[in-house]
Amino acid sequence: MAQDEVDRLTEAWRHERPDLDVSPMEVLSRVSRLARHLDRARRAAFAEHGLEPWEFDVLAALRRAGEPYELSPGVLLGQTLVTSGTMTARVDKLTARGLVSRRRDEDDRRAVRVRLTEFGKKSVDAALEGLLANERRLLAGLGAEERRRLADLLRTLVLPFDDAPS
Amino acid sequence: MAQDEVDRLTEAWRHERPDLDVSPMEVLSRVSRLARHLDRARRAAFAEHGLEPWEFDVLAALRRAGEPYELSPGVLLGQTLVTSGTMTARVDKLTARGLVSRRRDEDDRRAVRVRLTEFGKKSVDAALEGLLANERRLLAGLGAEERRRLADLLRTLVLPFDDAPS
C-alpha cells in the first residue's frame, strides 16, 4: 500500500528520535488528520445547502429529538461538546436566520426552549442527505465488513471518553 | 459491547429518518468525535510542558526536519494544514516566546527561514514524550494486532486526501 503523510511523519520521528516508540501516532495522528479533512468536506457539503457545520450540528440535534423538535440550550450543550457561551451565540445567530425560534419556558423561567422552525427542518433534512452522500463517497475505499470492523475499533477508543463526561 | 454516543445518535436518526442509510456515520462520526476528545487530551498533555497544541504542531514539524531544524513558512503550511495568515501569526507568537527565530533567506529575499531555538528544541522533545505516554494510555484498550489493523484502515481513508492536496 502507498505511504500517507503519517507514514512519512513517523519515519521522520524514528530518524530523529530513535529512542522513542512513536507507534501510537500511527493510529491517533491519522484520526486527527482525517478529522481535519472531514471537517473541510463537511463544510463543502453543507455550503450547498446554505449551512455552516456548527449550524448543522445544532439543527441536527433538534431534528433527532423528534417532534416537536425542541430542546433546552443545556441539552444542546451536552450533544455538541461546546460551552454555554458558545451555545448562546449559536442560538442567537440561528434565530436571526430564522432556522430556530427561542422562547422562555413557562414553568421554569430560567429555562429556554429552542425549537426548529419549518425552514430549519427543511434545511437540516436536505443537508443531512448531502452529508451522507458525501460520506458514502469517502468510504468507498472500504468494503462493508471493513467498515464494520473500523467502526468497532473506533468505538473501543471512544467509549472511555463517553463514559466519563469531561 | 456497550453503546457509545454514536450508537445512540444513529439510532435516533434511524427513528426519525428511516428512509436514509446513516451507516456512514458509524465510522465518520466516531472519527470526528474521537478527534475532539484527542484534542482535549493533547491540550492537557502539552500544558504540563507549557505548550499549546498549535505550538507543538509547528515546533514538531521543525524538530522532525532534523538539523538545523529550519523550514520555511510555506513548508510548515503544508505540514500543519493551516492557512498562510495563521502561520504568520503562529511564528510571530513563537518568536515572542523565544521558541523559534525568524530570519530572511539571503538568496531569495521573499523567503523566510523559521528555526527552532535551543529552548524550542528542549520544549518540543519533552512535550513529545508526554504526548506519547498519554497516547499509549488511550490505546491501552487495543492489542498490537488491532492497532495495526486500525492504522491500516485509517490509512485507506486518509490516502485520497493526501494525494490530492486541498
Place this chain on the structure above:
DNA sequence: TTCATTTATCTTGACATCAAGATTACCTCC
C-alpha cells in the same frame, strides 16, 4: 531589458470559540 506572471509571505477584517464571571430564577431546609 522589460513587463507580466508566479511565488512567498504578511496584513486585514470578520467570526467562532472558550473561560470566567454575572444574572436570574428555582429549591430546600430550618
Place this chain on the structure above:
DNA sequence: GGAGGTAATCTTGATGTCAAGATAAATGAA
C-alpha cells in the same frame, strides 16, 4: 416564608483561525 445554595442561561474579553487581498521579490518570454 426567608436565606443560602444550586441551576440555567447570558455576558464579556481574549484568542486563534480563515478568506481575501496586499506586498515584495524572483522568473521567463519577447
